[in-house]
């Protein structure tokens with residue numbers, strides 16, 4: 001779907017630009033040494049996270065986010081509710097974008113102040129409408145039969161009209177519901193009526209499996225119709241898994257080729273090698289590789305050697321031993337205990 005393009009630092013969102021995957025920091029930001037946080041942000045970037053959002057509930061958090069924004073290259077987004085002064089303070093730092101909901105920021109004059117500063121600093125804003133926090137009148141209409149998707153669209157259009165009133169054009173819109181059908185319908189309707197880039201997501205999607213399943217259905221449906229410019233898979237799970245899920249949804253939608261493909265067996269009573277444990281330990285590392293490769297992680301001789309042979313790098317149990325393949329050839333026969341260390345060596349040589 002043709003949309004206008006919004007520049008978020010070096011990233012372009014909208015129109016035919018690549019779909020950007022994002023996630024949200026899951027912990028409170030507290031003062032002190034930021035080394036671990038910076039390291040984690042670097043890992044998320046290597047895994048494919050293009051934008052990272054932080055909740056900023058108070059001015060103290062704005063200071064910490066500001067420090068991070070001055071340190072890392074990842075574009076950081078400040079998510080602000082209720083207090084426009086927090087948004088103003090965040091914009092004193094090189095943050096990439098803010099997310100506000102004009103409906104709860106304290107009135108039009110406060111919104112105007114935020115928009116003025118954002119405009120002067122070329123900081124785009126996401127208008128985030130959520131089915132769980134609709135304006136009171138729309139919620140009442142939903143309670144008496146209005147389709148939730150129509151309420152989401154109307155809420156978004158109200159917010160957009162405020163931005164337009166103040167001449168602010170650098171915005172992205174999201175309309176999120178926990179229902180798949182509502183999410184799809186709201187975004188379809190809105191994309192017909194506007195050229196604003198859309199951030200897609202199913203809100204409160206649930207724990208890992210339920211969340212990935214519902215997000216995959218909703219997002220894949222929309223993305224295949226050309227709707228959506230940036231995505232977040234919201235999970236009651238890790239940021240890393242949100243990024244991996246986002247990548248796999250883009251792959252399933254035909255919007256991302258290449259990268260690391262992991263072929264791993266489900267494990268059964270025959271296994272000589274614990275594919276579950278190994279895959280979990282290596283997941284973030286493998287998804288951080290900037291390579292177009294297939295990695296096979298297999299449990300036993302039934303399917304292991306064949307799958308491992310067809311991969312760029314494969315590891316499989318065979319009886320008491322573990323074999324490592326590279327490009328179809330067995331390069332090491334090792335014990336289970338040495339699997340991680342030797343696999344790392346072989347991966348580095350790939």
Ligand code: SF4
Pocket residue numbers: 265266267268269270271272298299300301302303304
């Ligand atoms: S490869 Fe072996 S361990 Fe893995 S599922 Fe197949 S039979 Fe079971």
